[in-house]
Amino acid sequence: MSTPRPPAMNAVLRGLLGPAGPELTCERCFELLDRYVEAELARRDADADVPGMRAHLEGCPACAEDHDSLQSLVGSGRRPHD
Amino acid sequence: MTDALRTTRRVARAGERRLDTESQEWCDALSGTGHEHDDAVARLHELLLRAARFEIARRRHELAGTRPRELDDLATQAAGDALMAILRKLESYRGDSRFTTWAYKFALLEAAVKVRRRAWQEREVPLEDDGWALLADRRGAPDTDAETGELLDAVWRGIREALTPHQRNVLIAITLNDVPIDVLAERLSTTRGALYKTLHDARLKLRARLAADGHCLDHLRGGRTP
Numbered sequence: 001m002s003t004p005r006p007p008a009m010n011a012v013l014r015g016l017l018g019p020a021g022p023e024l025t026c027e028r029c030f031e032l033l034d035r036y037v038e039a040e041l042a043r044r045d046a047d048a049d050v051p052g053m054r055a056h057l058e059g060c061p062a063c064a065e066d067h068d069s070l071q072s073l074v075g076s077g078r079r080p081h082d
Numbered sequence: 083m084t085d086a087l088r089t090t091r092r093v094a095r096a097g098e099r100r101l102d103t104e105s106q107e108w109c110d111a112l113s114g115t116g117h118e119h120d121d122a123v124a125r126l127h128e129l130l131l132r133a134a135r136f137e138i139a140r141r142r143h144e145l146a147g148t149r150p151r152e153l154d155d156l157a158t159q160a161a162g163d164a165l166m167a168i169l170r171k172l173e174s175y176r177g178d179s180r181f182t183t184w185a186y187k188f189a190l191l192e193a194a195v196k197v198r199r200r201a202w203q204e205r206e207v208p209l210e211d212d213g214w215a216l217l218a219d220r221r222g223a224p225d226t227d228a229e230t231g232e233l234l235d236a237v238w239r240g241i242r243e244a245l246t247p248h249q250r251n252v253l254i255a256i257t258l259n260d261v262p263i264d265v266l267a268e269r270l271s272t273t274r275g276a277l278y279k280t281l282h283d284a285r286l287k288l289r290a291r292l293a294a295d296g297h298c299l300d301h302l303r304g305g306r307t308p
Binding site for chain 1: 137174178183186187191194198217230233234237241253256257258264274275278279281285288289
């Protein structure tokens with residue numbers, strides 16, 4: 001069994017090695033980002049709706065920031081459970 | 083635009099997904115002509131400008147010392163570029179989300195890329211050696227146990243031995259030296275997508291090398307939570 005590593009170390013290793021599973025490209029990520037974010041905000045299963053998106057967001061810091069911004073902007077203008 | 087083309091657009095959209103009323107109104111107005119079209123373009127620009135300002139406000143810390151007027155100029159440029167992109171790609175809107183959500187992502191992307199590039203315009207991209215030094219620091223840190231140290235050594239060897247020089251440079255710049263991918267893409271005269279492909283291939287090679295050397299990476303799963 002592996003010894004637990006400090007979170008910072010895991011972050012460094014995760015950054016270097018990236019996600020383990022299949023992931024979208026940056027281009028597909030951009031194409032599908034609005035659909036994914038709306039699914040998240042509607043509390044639907046966004047990962048089932050857009051397979052490969054979460055893995056890509058784990059591996060690509062820029063796309064992850066774009067995701068977080070869109071989620072925040074759209075979420076801020078939305079009523080709860082809208 | 084001809085009536086035939088407008089009709090084709092509407093049929094194509096109708097065949098893909100039924101739009102909500104507001105999104106349909108946006109599409110109709112932007113596909114129209116005259117006052118209706120011009121008014122829709124002006125309203126869309128306002129919407130995009132708000133989104134660009136929102137993004138720049140979120141990233142203000144990256145541009146410390148930049149005057150508010152310059153920040154607003156950046157937002158205006160981002161909104162203008164996003165507007166052009168949207169009008170070019172209107173055909174590709176399939177109604178998978180509300181029109182405004184689809185449009186926002188263009189403004190947020192343009193604003194984020196502009197901020198990243200502006201923040202790095204006076205800076206040199208760190209050298210590969212800086213990344214190695216960071217990894218060496220982690221290797222020698224007091225909280226690094228023997229097992230982790232061994233894995234770091236293997237990663238280090240894998241980067242040096244299994245990757246091409248270009249893959250090595252890209253991997254180290256983005257993941258160890260925190261160079262934004264859009265900044266690196268601009269410096270290397272390429273695109274975010276092309277660089278990410280390089281990064282992805284490098285990571286696959288590195289994982290394969292570590293697996294071949296008997297290292298288990300299961301504990302590294304799951305970086306972001308839904």
